[in-house]
Amino acid sequence: MSDNTAPRGHILTITKGDDFDPRWPAFHYNIECLNKDKCGGFEVCVKEHTVDGQSAQEGPYECDDDAPWSGCDDFEFHGVIHHWDYCIGWTTPYLGCVVADAEVHDDANDIGIEHGPGRYVVEDDWDDFNCRLDYVGTLPEAEVQP
Incomplete structure (x- = not known):
């Protein structure tokens, strides 16, 4: 499911x-994303960021005052809106489910x-780069698929 009316969330099987x-005990797990449009996340953009030959690699606060991106946390480069993260640089929205693609094996095994x-509702908890899964609840048997 992926539209703006669906809730954000994840099911851990x-x-x-x-x-x-x-x-x-060792388990296999799968994460189902209820709405990839609301999943969130970002990834570092490794492309070059320039406007009219002027480099924007230093971000919006360490640039000339007349730079088009000066003071802008969000700016469009090469047709994509980027967000400035002071620690890692220009980022772009993550395409897909950032939780399903994260390394959560230990949390899934602990659950x-x-x-x-079984099938469980989980919440994701982030510390900038690492994802943790928190158990929220167990789906009723009627919702558990074989």
Whole structure:
């Protein structure tokens, strides 16, 4: 599902691993994004950022006052709106589900250990670059697909 009326959120599906051992449980997981349009996220843009031959690599606050992007946290380069992040530079919106593409194996495994195989509503929690999954609730059996 992906439109502006759908809610933002993620469903974590956990199944037992092929070599599941209760003493050392291992799980497979999949993350379903309920709305990629609202998923959010950004990625570093590695393309060159120039306007009329003037480099914008230093961002909107370390540039000449007459630069078109001076003081602008958001500015269009090469046809895409970019956002300035002081720590990493010019960024663009992430295309797709940033949560599903994140490294969340440990959190998914922890939820599997605590709740067992099933389908769970999870929230994503970010610390700038790393995603954590927080358990919100278990989907009712009627919503669990085999």
